[in-house]
């Protein structure tokens with residue numbers, strides 16, 4: 001092994017000066033550069049641990065103290081996942097039991113004083129292992145931070161998409177919808193007051209065009225921001241499932257024991273979008289003949305299950321790089337403190353959204369997603385539903 005370039009700081013728990021000198025000579029001979037401090041007692045050891053060290057060498061028999069106790073003390077100072085400071089037991093005679101105990105307590109290695117040829121490689125190895133461990137911990141920490149950031153970003157995107165949809169729906173409602181409705185009245189007036197049948201005919205066909213434009217804008221608004229949610233989640237899911245059945249010819253049953261559930265802001269929209277994506281998936285992928293949407297609230301947890309009798313999920317379905325529906329549902333659920341589970345088998349696929357209601361956040365996420373308008377006592381609610 002080549003000699004490391006940097007100088008290590010070595011703490012040596014050793015009551016014999018000649019043994020200390022011998023150990024250092026072995027290290028020097030191997031080309032290891034180091035600064036060393038020899039100490040003997042527990043209090044010296046404890047005081048020394050306030051400084052930075054790269055490796056600890058320790059005799060077993062010390063005045064009023066043992067190497068294994070030193071090791072326990074060291075580990076108590078760096079509990080849990082902290083990178084362990086390499087600790088090598090170097091003793092005159094060390095029984096197998098002691099060696100096993102030391103290794104179990106996290107010693108990096110143990111050596112006999114009459115065989116110090118192994119000291120230099122053991123020190124180098126212990127230090128390298130410590131550094132690898134430290135690097136791995138740092139990488140793990142970075143990974144965790146970047147996972148958290150990614151998840152925060154994904155959640156933010158979910159909520160800002162809803163806010164954006166809400167804003168677009170409002171503009172369509174106020175500008176386009178308002179103008180089209182005014183135009184419809186004007187055209188109707190023209191039709192009624194026109195003397196010439198040709199003009200009447202033209203006005204009538206213009207009225208039909210405007211009427212279908214109004215319907216289209218209502219459809220777009222409904223997709224952008226489900227106004228039906230103002231009548232509550234139960235009503236919205238009833239409407240969604242019956243529309244799904246008509247559109248797809250897949251039998252769709254909606255079950256719930258709740259007439260009208262009082263839910264924290266944000267939760268209805270999350271549940272609605274979850275059902276929407278799950279049903280879209282059923283129509284796109286499942287080849288199902290029947291789907292059941294079940295909404296229940298029990299034990300303070302809302303659960304919404306969409307289960308179909310289709311082909312089920314294949315092993316790699318959820319890893320598709322260009323599929324974002326289910327991934328988005330996980331992020332969406334976590335904006336209100338919930339989660340999504342998927343299960344699949346020969347009998348089809350089942351997707352379950354669970355949201356603990358006491359813990360449902362009413363903070364950031366729901367402030368942004370425009371869902372406030374779905375709260376029953378919101379002054380905007382009427383404005384939206386009367387369009």
Ligand SMILES: Nc1ncnc2c1ncn2[C@@H]1O[C@H](COP(=O)(O)OP(=O)(O)OP(=O)(O)O)[C@@H](O)[C@H]1O
Pocket residue numbers: 281282284285286287308310311312313314317318320322323324325326327349
């Ligand atoms: N109900 C289901 N039955 C069978 N397979 C399904 C079902 N739901 C999802 N899948 C499979 O899981 C994959 C991932 O679904 P996901 O909703 O994440 O993405 P997607 O529907 O393919 O695309 P999008 O991003 O438009 O939602 C689908 O491509 C499909 O293969």
Ligand SMILES: [Mg+2]
Pocket residue numbers: 277280281324325326
């Ligand atoms: Mg999908």
